[in-house]
Amino acid sequence: MIDLRSDTVTRPGAAMRAAMAAAEVGDDVMGDDPSVLRLQARTAECAGKEAGLFFPTGTQSNLAGIMAHCGRGDEYLVGQLAHTYKYEGGGAAVLGSIQPQPIEHADDGSLPIARLAAAIKPLGDPHYARTRLLALENTCHGRVIPQDYIVEAAAFARRHELGVHLDGARVCNAAAATGKSIADLCAPFDTVSICFSKGLGAPVGSVLVGSRALIDGARRWRKVLGGGMRQSGVLAAAALYALENNLQRLAQDHANAERLARGLAEIEGVTVNGQATNMVFVSVAPEHSAPLGAYAAGQGLAINPVYGAAMRLVTHLDVSEADVDRAVGIFKSYFATQA
Numbered sequence: 511m512i513d514l515r516s517d518t519v520t521r522p523g524a525a526m527r528a529a530m531a532a533a534e535v536g537d538d539v540m541g542d543d544p545s546v547l548r549l550q551a552r553t554a555e556c557a558g559k560e561a562g563l564f565f566p567t568g569t570q571s572n573l574a575g576i577m578a579h580c581g582r583g584d585e586y587l588v589g590q591l592a593h594t595y596k597y598e599g600g601g602a603a604v605l606g607s608i609q610p611q612p613i614e615h616a617d618d619g620s621l622p623i624a625r626l627a628a629a630i631k632p633l634g635d636p637h638y639a640r641t642r643l644l645a646l647e648n649t650c651h652g653r654v655i656p657q658d659y660i661v662e663a664a665a666f667a668r669r670h671e672l673g674v675h676l677d678g679a680r681v682c683n684a685a686a687a688t689g690k691s692i693a694d695l696c697a698p699f700d701t702v703s704i705c706f707s708k709g710l711g712a713p714v715g716s717v718l719v720g721s722r723a724l725i726d727g728a729r730r731w732r733k734v735l736g737g738g739m740r741q742s743g744v745l746a747a748a749a750l751y752a753l754e755n756n757l758q759r760l761a762q763d764h765a766n767a768e769r770l771a772r773g774l775a776e777i778e779g780v781t782v783n784g785q786a787t788n789m790v791f792v793s794v795a796p797e798h799s800a801p802l803g804a805y806a807a808g809q810g811l812a813i814n815p816v817y818g819a820a821m822r823l824v825t826h827l828d829v830s831e832a833d834v835d836r837a838v839g840i841f842k843s844y845f846a847t848q849a
């Protein structure tokens with residue numbers, strides 16, 4: 511099966527499983543798990559931050575991060591299409607009593623400074639929530655957000671005494687795509703959430719990095735949210751393995767996505783709407799959406815029409831260049847039968 515639904519579908523290979531089996535463990539709620547401590551320290555170092563904290567999911571890592579910045583009745587500025595706003599069940603509002611202020615994205619995925627400025631509430635007026643945080647995302651729907659913009663937005667936020675958080679679920683893809691270091695991409699932010707269960711290929715886990723004070727705050731919220739894990743070193747070992755072995759190869763996923771986009775663009779009936787890092791966005795006529803999905807599944811290709819008739823195809827470490835060519839072939843043969 512070639513699975514292009516997401517980069518979350520990767521399965522740990524033999525070497526990663528061996529690292530998990532060999533992991534030294536302890537009770538991490540008591541701070542005793544050496545593998546977790548090593549992963550947190552390595553990730554923090556990689557991101558150029560003081561401290562790190564291991565979470566079961568990116569959703570929880572983002573939420574605990576936002577809760578470390580904001581209290582009840584506070585507000586965070588966030589993109590209309592951001593994961594932390596749109597795809598996390600409204601957790602900041604539901605569980606944190608923190609109001610999101612969604613902002614319309616510009617065409618390049620950034621949140622224009624003028625829109626941020628207009629959304630900040632007057633301080634001290636009890637009519638308003640207190641604006642406390644700017645949350646950005648990079649990559650955002652596969653797109654690398656321009657670093658010049660990020661530096662400018664973070665400086666703007668600081669002038670307004672806002673914290674700055676990055677949902678960096680795929681910040682390692684941004685690093686691979688730009689050649690910038692992860693530390694450089696994380697430098698403008700107080701906190702960054704980094705996923706190991708996406709392109710990096712670990713089965714589970716995210717690390718929140720930031721200053722010691724913010725990470726201490728997030729640790730308390732992690733426990734409250736039910737994310738205090740015990741011998742989680744078996745999971746941290748997979749993430750450590752990913753950090754040491756799977757960063758460099760992300761460029762291959764991007765090259766495979768480009769190849770996929772080029773191949774699909776040649777097929778009559780398929781419109782390629784865009785490609786960025788490891789994601790390809792395509793659309794087909796609505797009446798083809800379900801039959802194409804069923805045909806592809808029958809041929810051993812899993813695709814997911816997530817945006818109506820539009821779909822997002824994602825490359826990852828279980829998709830080879832040959833798999834990309836096979837996937838293009840399956841699209842081609844479906845549309846050949848429709849002619």
Ligand SMILES: *Cc1c(COP(=O)(O)O)cnc(C)c1O
Pocket residue numbers: 566567568569570572593594647677679680705707708716
């Ligand atoms: C996957 C993802 C997350 C976290 O998701 P989990 O499934 O909870 O690990 C956060 N932000 C973005 C942009 C993501 O793609």
